[in-house]
Amino acid sequence: MDELRKNKTSAKLKNSIQVFLGRGLLSRICLVILILFVMIAIFAPYISPYHPNIQNLRNRLAPFSSEHPLGTDHLGRDMLSRIIYGARVSLQSSLLAGLFAAAIGILLGLLSGYYGGLLSTVILRLSDAHLSIPGHVFTLSVAAVMGGGLHSIVIAIGLGMIPTYVRMMNGLVLSCKENDYITASLLTGESNLKILFKHLLPNCFPSLIVLFTMNLGNGIMM
Amino acid sequence: MFYYISKKLFVSLITLFIISLFAFSLMHLLPGDPVINVLGEGATDEDIAYWRSYYNLDQPILKQYVLWVRNFIKGDMGVSLMYEEDVSETLARRLPVTLAVGIPICIVSIFFGILFGVITAVKRGTWIDQVLTTMANIGIASPLFWFAIMLILIFGMQLNILPFRGFVAPSENFVEYLKSIALPVAAGSLGFVAVITRQTRSNMLEVLNQDYIRTARANGLSEVSILFTEALKNALIPIITIMGMQIRIIVGGSIIIEQVFSIPGIGSWLIRAITNRDYWIVQACVLVISIVTVFSNLLVDILYGFIDPRIRKKWR
Amino acid sequence: MNMTIEQNSVLLEVNNLKMHFPVSESIFSKSKTVLKAVDGVSFTINRGETFGLVGESGSVKTTTGKCILGIHNPTDGNIIYNGIDITKLSKNEAKKFLREKQMIFQDPYGSLDPRRSAFTIVKDAIVADGHKIPKGELKDKVNSLLELVELDPVIGTRYPHEMSGGQRQRLGIARALACDPKLIVCDEPVSALDVSIQAQIINLFEELQEKMKLTYLFIAHDLAVVRHISDYVGVTYLGKLVEVTDSRELYKNPLHPYTKALLSAIPLTNYEVERKRNRIMLQGDIPSPINTPTGCPFHPRCIYARKECLTCMPPLREISKGHKVACHIVN
Ligand SMILES: Nc1ncnc2c1ncn2[C@@H]1O[C@H](COP(=O)(O)OP(=O)(O)O)[C@@H](O)[C@H]1O
Numbered sequence: 003m004d005e006l007r008k009n010k011t012s013a014k015l016k017n018s019i020q021v022f023l024g025r026g027l028l029s030r031i032c033l034v035i036l037i038l039f040v041m042i043a044i045f046a047p048y049i050s051p052y053h054p055n056i057q058n059l060r061n062r063l064a065p066f067s068s069e070h071p072l073g074t075d076h077l078g079r080d081m082l083s084r085i086i087y088g089a090r091v092s093l094q095s096s097l098l099a100g101l102f103a104a105a106i107g108i109l110l111g112l113l114s115g116y117y118g119g120l121l122s123t124v125i126l127r128l129s130d131a132h133l134s135i136p137g138h139v140f141t142l143s144v145a146a147v148m149g150g151g152l153h154s155i156v157i158a159i160g161l162g163m164i165p166t167y168v169r170m171m172n173g174l175v176l177s178c179k180e181n182d183y184i185t186a187s188l189l190t191g192e193s194n195l196k197i198l199f200k201h202l203l204p205n206c207f208p209s210l211i212v213l214f215t216m217n218l219g220n221g222i223m224m
Numbered sequence: 225m226f227y228y229i230s231k232k233l234f235v236s237l238i239t240l241f242i243i244s245l246f247a248f249s250l251m252h253l254l255p256g257d258p259v260i261n262v263l264g265e266g267a268t269d270e271d272i273a274y275w276r277s278y279y280n281l282d283q284p285i286l287k288q289y290v291l292w293v294r295n296f297i298k299g300d301m302g303v304s305l306m307y308e309e310d311v312s313e314t315l316a317r318r319l320p321v322t323l324a325v326g327i328p329i330c331i332v333s334i335f336f337g338i339l340f341g342v343i344t345a346v347k348r349g350t351w352i353d354q355v356l357t358t359m360a361n362i363g364i365a366s367p368l369f370w371f372a373i374m375l376i377l378i379f380g381m382q383l384n385i386l387p388f389r390g391f392v393a394p395s396e397n398f399v400e401y402l403k404s405i406a407l408p409v410a411a412g413s414l415g416f417v418a419v420i421t422r423q424t425r426s427n428m429l430e431v432l433n434q435d436y437i438r439t440a441r442a443n444g445l446s447e448v449s450i451l452f453t454e455a456l457k458n459a460l461i462p463i464i465t466i467m468g469m470q471i472r473i474i475v476g477g478s479i480i481i482e483q484v485f486s487i488p489g490i491g492s493w494l495i496r497a498i499t500n501r502d503y504w505i506v507q508a509c510v511l512v513i514s515i516v517t518v519f520s521n522l523l524v525d526i527l528y529g530f531i532d533p534r535i536r537k538k539w540r
Numbered sequence: 541m542n543m544t545i546e547q548n549s550v551l552l553e554v555n556n557l558k559m560h561f562p563v564s565e566s567i568f569s570k571s572k573t574v575l576k577a578v579d580g581v582s583f584t585i586n587r588g589e590t591f592g593l594v595g596e597s598g599s600v601k602t603t604t605g606k607c608i609l610g611i612h613n614p615t616d617g618n619i620i621y622n623g624i625d626i627t628k629l630s631k632n633e634a635k636k637f638l639r640e641k642q643m644i645f646q647d648p649y650g651s652l653d654p655r656r657s658a659f660t661i662v663k664d665a666i667v668a669d670g671h672k673i674p675k676g677e678l679k680d681k682v683n684s685l686l687e688l689v690e691l692d693p694v695i696g697t698r699y700p701h702e703m704s705g706g707q708r709q710r711l712g713i714a715r716a717l718a719c720d721p722k723l724i725v726c727d728e729p730v731s732a733l734d735v736s737i738q739a740q741i742i743n744l745f746e747e748l749q750e751k752m753k754l755t756y757l758f759i760a761h762d763l764a765v766v767r768h769i770s771d772y773v774g775v776t777y778l779g780k781l782v783e784v785t786d787s788r789e790l791y792k793n794p795l796h797p798y799t800k801a802l803l804s805a806i807p808l809t810n811y812e813v814e815r816k817r818n819r820i821m822l823q824g825d826i827p828s829p830i831n832t833p834t835g836c837p838f839h840p841r842c843i844y845a846r847k848e849c850l851t852c853m854p855p856l857r858e859i860s861k862g863h864k865v866a867c868h869i870v871n
């Protein structure tokens with residue numbers, strides 16, 4: 003029985019990978035770039051030839067050379083190492099920001115979609131207003147108010163991504179709660195908490211994963 | 225239709241109210257006193273007291289908000305402590321610059337986006353389609369600032385044919401104005417062109433396959449008139465939706481464009497204010513930029529109501 | 541007849557039930573249209589009996605059932621359950637009766653959470669009432685419920701998409717039974733199943749009714765399905781009951797033209813009789829409940845329609861003992 007299920011899931015995985023690879027050259031290139039980027043970020047300390055912050059004032063703004071494949075910056079730091087570590091920081095912070103936004107946005111969307119009414123109006127109006135502030139303006143000003151630094155940038159980017167999650171989750175819940183299995187759960191007297199987190203959230207999850215990965219890319223760009 | 229517009233207007237006003245709360249609270253969420261932050265520790269008590277009362281900081285917070293909004297509506301946005309410049313005056317100087325770059329970005333992107341979209345849909349599967357679609361995909365994926373820097377490197381520094389810093393007002397010298405905005409507009413519209421191209425292409429393909437187009441063909445209407453009257457009209461509805469969603473991205477992007485190309489608009493002003501922690505300017509900029517976005521969205525919504533017969537009928 | 545015994549034997553009494561949905565055209569426009577879904581329905585169900593509710597799809601059967609279950613808040617009318625008017629109860633008071641009334645759904649797949657296994661679905665229903673039950677006992681209880689609906693407990697590890705239609709519907713029944721219900725609203729429970737499975741499930745319903753003294757409101761869109769299981773049958777058309785009687789009488793002596801049409805849609809097993817039979821075919825579609833026809837709602841499709849049918853809604857009259865019809869042409 004278990005054996006069978008395992009075989010099935012692995013077959014499913016294989017199938018979806020095949021479908022993905024069959025989607026053409028472009029997506030294959032994208033996949034390679036993505037994997038490369040993540041690898042570089044993870045293995046930064048092993049790959050980079052220098053420490054990103056070691057200065058060498060005698061060798062400032064050096065052109066490309068075998069020692070410094072991408073040259074050095076105005077403080078004599080190795081550019082290649084800095085880019086490699088930069089990838090790491092970018093990935094880390096966008097991951098963190100994404101998780102932060104997802105946690106808050108999903109919760110708000112869940113509540114607004116399930117309970118509706120005034121609560122929903124307030125949450126949706128707020129997120130609409132948020133969406134009317136251009137992303138860069140919002141992120142920059144929040145980061146500035148919080149005093150700069152990586153932490154505040156992560157929080158600012160995260161705050162900026164909340165409304166997309168709210169909107170998406172709200173819509174997902176609205177359609178999901180129409181399902182008969184939610185009615186059935188209500189009839190058995192199941193608590194709202196359980197319906198929210200054991201039925202609605204898991205059933206909305208696949209679409210959320212897609213949004214999360216898309217936002218990850220956006221987070222890196224910011 | 226009247227109900228539709230008034231409802232949209234009402235929602236826009238609520239949105240603006242929430243945004244004004246946000247902009248206002250930016251300064252007040254901050255630890256410490258903004259006046260002391262700017263003047264420094266060495267400021268005299270007299271100075272501090274003077275500026276605090278100038279900005280109404282000694283009033284209760286609710287009153288501060290009301291006064292701020294009232295002054296804002298009257299066009300008085302105060303004086304920036306940092307440079308002692310009048311915020312409204314500077315805004316009046318910088319807003320036209322931003323619009324002089326932003327509006328061409330919109331026009332160029334919509335024109336080329338729809339043009340490329342129609343071409344790729346009609347010539348589906350040919351090399352033109354493939355080249356343009358691939359370019360659109362690259363355009364969607366590449367970050368704005370990277371593309372801007374590339375343009376500067378190639379056209380500005382290597383080929384040396386276009387200016388890449390500063391801005392010439394159209395009233396001063398129109399040819400120079402066009403030259404000065406060429407690169408910023410190119411950089412700013414790339415992503416937008418790409419999005420509209422893709423959207424137009426898929427809508428056109430869908431519409432072209434529908435029965436009424438086939439009927440129009442069978443009735444002997446010329447191919448060009450089918451394309452531009454029947455098909456495009458129907459393909460336009462989703463495109464306008466996309467445009468509505470893109471406006472805030474264009475406005476946000478203009479900040480980066482202005483920064484990279486040293487254009488003295490609102491975007492670069494905001495960045496300077498943020499680095500200097502010049503709260504009064506940040507507040508005003510956030511609010512003004514958001515007002516522009518909200519009203520452009522309102523415009524798109526109203527346009528949408530006129531074009532989409534379903535809405536027109538529903539709201540009568 | 542002694543009134544108290546009569547009172548006691550009735551489990552559910554529905555009086556002039558109305559469920560109107562507001563259909564607003566716009567937030568700002570003042571013209572509010574109402575969709576009269578359920579529009580004045582009355583019937584009673586005795587303990588341990590089955591009331592069949594029959595009508596084409598769109599004749600507002602599901603909504604009637606959902607009002608009784610408290611999923612919709614009726615606009616008007618009373619639902620007297622076990623002697624208590626549940627439409628007048630507060631939310632907290634209504635909770636007490638919540639688990640006593642269960643529903644079996646038309647679409648067995650849609651009524652099961654695709655991300656939960658069969659075992660968990662039944663277990664959730666058991667523990668939902670808030671009582672703590674030891675783990676071992678819980679497992680036994682789930683398994684005995686699965687066996688009760690003739691499912692192998694091995695199936696507990698499966699997910700809804702790994703089960704057949706009949707198995708899913710059985711699982712749905714097990715979930716309902718987990719709440720110790722008194723009344724079960726079966727909303728076209730077999731219409732999504734293969735014909736061979738339909739009989740099995742109907743038999744299961746009958747067995748369970750006997751074993752557990754259940755009361756059913758059995759909804760179906762054709763009279764053939766409710767024939768065996770129902771004690772009384774109500775024929776509904778556009779949110780109104782047009783004929784109510786016990787099921788033998790209905791099949792022997794249908795009075796309303798709509799009932800006749802529904803009955804003649806059932807093919808007869810005797811070929812000779814079937815060939816000679818004068819079938820009444822229903823013309824056209826059921827109208828939308830937003831603009832119901834004036835007078836008798838059935839008149840546009842009725843071959844006997846008279847002048848008065850266009851203007852005046854016939855009341856539900858008792859023609860003979862226990863046989864009620866709403867039709868002008870029936871005497
Ligand atoms: N929540 C609701 N809001 C508005 N209309 C509804 C709602 N629920 C049901 N209806 C309307 O009630 C009518 C009958 O629905 P239903 O009870 O499902 O019929 P049946 O089960 O007989 O097929 C439908 O036309 C539907 O539009």
Ligand SMILES: [Mg+2]
Pocket residue numbers: 601602646727728
């Ligand atoms: Mg139904």
